[in-house]
Amino acid sequence: MLLAHKIELRPTPEQIIYLDKACGCRRHCFNQLLEHFSQDGMKWSRAAAYQYYIKEIRLKFPWYSEVSSRVTRNAIDDLGNAFKHFFRRVKEGENPGYPKFRKRGQNDSFALRETPKFDVENRTLRIERLKTRIKMRQKLRFTGKAKQVTISKCAGKYFAAILIETDDYDKKDTDRRTSVGIDFGIKNMALLSDGTVFGANQKLKSNLGKLAKLQRRLSRKVKGSNRRARAKHKIARLHYRITSQRQAILHEISDYVTANYNLITIEDLNVSGMLKNRRLSRAIADAGFGTLRRMIEYKAELRGCDVVVAARWFPSSKICSRCGEVNTDLKLSDRIYRCDCGLEINRDLNAALNLNKYGVDTFKPTLKRTQELSKTGASVPASMVTA
Numbered sequence: 001m002l003l004a005h006k007i008e009l010r011p012t013p014e015q016i017i018y019l020d021k022a023c024g025c026r027r028h029c030f031n032q033l034l035e036h037f038s039q040d041g042m043k044w045s046r047a048a049a050y051q052y053y054i055k056e057i058r059l060k061f062p063w064y065s066e067v068s069s070r071v072t073r074n075a076i077d078d079l080g081n082a083f084k085h086f087f088r089r090v091k092e093g094e095n096p097g098y099p100k101f102r103k104r105g106q107n108d109s110f111a112l113r114e115t116p117k118f119d120v121e122n123r124t125l126r127i128e129r130l131k132t133r134i135k136m137r138q139k140l141r142f143t144g145k146a147k148q149v150t151i152s153k154c155a156g157k158y159f160a161a162i163l164i165e166t167d168d169y170d171k172k173d174t175d176r177r178t179s180v181g182i183d184f185g186i187k188n189m190a191l192l193s194d195g196t197v198f199g200a201n202q203k204l205k206s207n208l209g210k211l212a213k214l215q216r217r218l219s220r221k222v223k224g225s226n227r228r229a230r231a232k233h234k235i236a237r238l239h240y241r242i243t244s245q246r247q248a249i250l251h252e253i254s255d256y257v258t259a260n261y262n263l264i265t266i267e268d269l270n271v272s273g274m275l276k277n278r279r280l281s282r283a284i285a286d287a288g289f290g291t292l293r294r295m296i297e298y299k300a301e302l303r304g305c306d307v308v309v310a311a312r313w314f315p316s317s318k319i320c321s322r323c324g325e326v327n328t329d330l331k332l333s334d335r336i337y338r339c340d341c342g343l344e345i346n347r348d349l350n351a352a353l354n355l356n357k358y359g360v361d362t363f364k365p366t367l368k369r370t371q372e373l374s375k376t377g378a379s380v381p382a383s384m385v386t387a
């Protein structure tokens, strides 16, 4: 399976020179080719483009050799694609614009394919013709062979989108445990019914505090002033950092549950998220939980596990996970759930246990899947088989 992971780079000033040069060479080569094939009587073909590139362009512009030759050859693919779309649309009777010359700052990027053109090691990336390794902000999320890297520049930042041939997501039912419930909370990002806690990242928390402060300051600055523009820029940067930090936690949680469990039960996040996180910074509540649900769902699909989303009315935190009694008096401030049956338990853990039970009770596996599970010897809960 091929999966892509886009990682921000931390290039040194010398590395930036190389990256910009590479983007520039691709653009320049594209424009040279386009000019050539725009002349009267010229007919586009890949072979002709390649010949022209080898025999003319490359010799005319010796500085191309300062970057990997792959980079300039990207331009042949680019123009090929541009012409393909152009001719297809003409054939379909549309009136498309002829391929345009590229300008600096528009989709600045270049791509390299497979070793030895590039390789990834821990948090560094090596690319051909660049002597030093570029630092990456994260490690690769998947294990496997890196097939292609696309380096792009956006708003002054550099990114590497790395395509990896991975078997991380190949179905392995047998390694996984049966089921888990997840509670999303105030103090912790997520608490699982197996007791695993994903805490809110401290850096994220402090950045959210900083963000609130900056936003208050911004509101006091005069509209249209330089100070306001600077403050806005600062906020945009912090927003970006917060988004990345949150993404990292969400990936961690969704990876963990989909790798370790066959059946995952989550709450209907929209409603409970709003209720439970009133006091929590909006910034965590807003985007985070919706994204997490989508992540869990797509990774579950890739790994072949199932997701149950509890109905909105399901009072996950009010039920006793031992005897099933419903405690309607439970307040938001009660951190410990106490029941007449003697159970005293962390409120969030109680909710996670209830969600897990709910999922197991309501999940109706397809017959095929149940057979698969029995074949692999994984334990199928009785309620899942009879449901």
Ligand SMILES: [Zn+2]
Pocket: 320, 321, 322, 323, 324, 325, 339, 340, 341, 342, 343
């Ligand atoms: Zn009870």
